[in-house]
Amino acid sequence: MENRILIVDDDVNICDLLEIYLEKEGYKVYKANSGVDALKIFKERQLDLIVLDVMMPGLDGYETLKEIRKTSAIPVVMLTAKGETFDRVLGLELGADDYIVKPFEPKELVARIRAVLRRYKPQVQKKSLEYKDLIIDADSFIVIYKGQEMELPPKEFELLYFLASNPNKVFTRDQLLYEVWGYDYPxxxxxxxxxxxRIREKLPEHDEWQIKTVWGVGYKFEVKS
Amino acid sequence: MENRILIVDDDVNICDLLEIYLEKEGYKVYKANSGVDALKIFKERQLDLIVLDVMMPGLDGYETLKEIRKTSAIPVVMLTAKGETFDRVLGLELGADDYIVKPFEPKELVARIRAVLRRYKPQVQKKSLEYKDLIIDADSFIVIYKGQEMELPPKEFELLYFLASNPNKVFTRDQLLYEVWGYDYPxxxxxxxxxxxRIREKLPEHDEWQIKTVWGVGYKFEVKS
DNA sequence: CCATTTTTGAACAAAATTTTAACTGATTAT
DNA sequence: ATAATCAGTTAAAATTTTGTTCAAAAATGG
Structure with missing residues (x-):
């Protein structure tokens, strides 16, 4: 489901800029130009993340964050002016999840936001997958192959999980790097x-399913029907 | 298939630099040194993305973008000299998909281009095609002929997919090279x-359809009605 | 902080595909 | 009928893509 993000900054241009970038990424965006407005929206709406400017007239970013933290552990990314090391420490101690120094590249902010959301979201939704002789349990991070429990290292597990979540669909290496590793670089x-x-080593080929190489394209988790 | 990118900048050096980097990444590159040239190429060619410099003599980047947006939603990445937040907002509101400040790291530009393409490509979801005794499934890259699954190598698959996507339409060899291979062929x-x-070998002629040679012209995927 | 495990990226060999080029066969126009 | 094109076939060369190994870097767990 679409993530909902609240942008809080007294500079309207920055709000607009971020809104455009974040909407292009597929997020639902709310905007507030003061700490007070931010708290109001925060109470009214269901949000997934807040981008919070530190320096604002009236209620500043720290105070707003402190207020938010009284009732919620929602991920918060702080925007701070350059050179104020103290700001970062304070912000992080108040429970900020990341901070970004102005002036920033919008792209970087988007990447950080995605990273923070990745850290928080997965815990909520993943369920376990079952195929013949294979159970992939996302809760316990455990794979059961022919009745035998095995632990895969995190990346192997996530890769297997992702492929097995989309059976019979081919993914390029780039797509997998993006989806599983979160990379944005070539x-x-x-x-x-x-x-x-390594996954193939641990889960030898099976009649009912296998991780198949699609030459010139990528890999897929193929399931016999 | 290979993505096609048009680079628009009045500075020939920048065009050449980007060309080298983007070709290394496997993109097919076109170049234009003015807004007018850009629009001409844009009308003639099938493109996947445009990199557009803002400051150009004659038709500048904004005007060129505005022109492009009258007929197309093609992804556009803007290039600009170090500037103001307001410029970014303007460019983005005109429908630019991303914004890069000169001087830039070529690596970064490449990364952004990839990110933008990734956002847009999936929407053009390839779907599977069905004819009598023939299913061409673009998700799993598999062809099912008379109930039997077969894997075709990538070029064969794409060629078949392209022809079958446009049944009863003749394409010259040049068109096919361009559409499937992405070549401007020498x-x-x-x-x-x-x-x-090779495709004919694997999918012997069928009553309902066939890949037909149109003498002196090219090939078509012919379907009986 | 150290020891251990995991992940990463480069190098290179192996496998599969694609292209080329030369040749053969087919069709058309004169 | 014959020349001139155009299409089909073939096999080997060239290229591309994948599998595997290994050492170094990074992360993890005491």
């Missing part, structure tokens, strides 16, 4: 292959 | 014929 490396190899 | 070759032959 890399030609065999990283994905190496992980695939 | 001269004449039997490449297409060889691939057609």
């Amino acid at each position: 890399g030609d490396s065999r990283t994905v292959d190496v992980h695939i190899k | 001269g004449d070759s039997r490449t297409v014929d060889v691939h057609i032959k």
Whole structure:
């Protein structure tokens, strides 16, 4: 489901800029130009993350954050002016999840927001998958293959989980790096292959399913029907 | 298939630099040194993304973008000299998809382009095609002929998929090279014929459809009605 | 902080596909 | 009928993509 983000900054231009970028990323955006407005929206709406400017007239970012933290553990990314190391420490101690120094690249902010959301979201929704002789349990991070429990390292587990969540659909290495690793950069490396190899080692080919190489394209979790 | 990118900048050096980087990433690159040239190429060619400099003599980046947006939602990344937040908002409100400040790191530009393309490509979801005794499934990259699953190599698959997506329409070899391979092909070759032959071998002629040679012109995926 | 495990990225060999080029066969126009 | 094109076939060369290994970097757990 679409993530909802509240942007709080007294500079309307910054709010607008971020709104455009975040909406392009598929987020639902709310805006507030003061701490007071922010708290109002925060109480009224169901939000997933707040971007909070530190320096604002009236209720500043710290006070607003302190107020929010009285009732909620919602992820908060702080915007701070350059050079104020103290700000960062204070912000993080008050429970900010990340901070970004102005002037910032919108792209960077978007990436950080995505990273913070990644840290928080997964706990909520993942369920376990079942195929013949294979159970992938997302709660316990455990795989049961032919009745035998095994622990996979996190990346291997997530890769397997992602592929098995989308059976019979091919993903390119780039897509997998993006979806599983969260990367946004171009890399030609065999990283994905190496992980695939290890998963295959641990879960030898099966009649009913297998991780299949689609030559020239990528990999898929193929299930016989 | 290879993504096609148009670079628009009056500075030839920048065009050349970007061309080198983007080609290394596997993109097909076109270049234009003015807004007018850009619009001409945009009308002639099938493109996937445009990198557009803001400051150009004659038709500037904003005007060019406005022109493009009258007919197309193609992803556009704007290039600008170090500037103000307001510029960004303007560009983005005109429908730019991202914004990069000069001087930039080529790596960063490449990363942004990839990110923008990733956002847009999935929407153009390839769907699977169905004819009598023939299913071409673009998700799993599989062809099912008379109930039997087969895997085609990538070029064969894409060629078949393209032809079958446009039944009863004839394409010249050049068009196919352009559409499937992404080439502006230097001269004449039997490449297409060889691939057609291999597809025909794997999918023997059928009553309801066939890949037909149109003598002196090219090929078509013919469907009986 | 150290020891151990996991992840990463480069190198390279192996496998599969794609392209080329030369040749053969088919069709058309004169 | 014959020349001139155009299409089909073939096999080997060239290219691309994948699998595997390994050492170093990063993360993890005491």
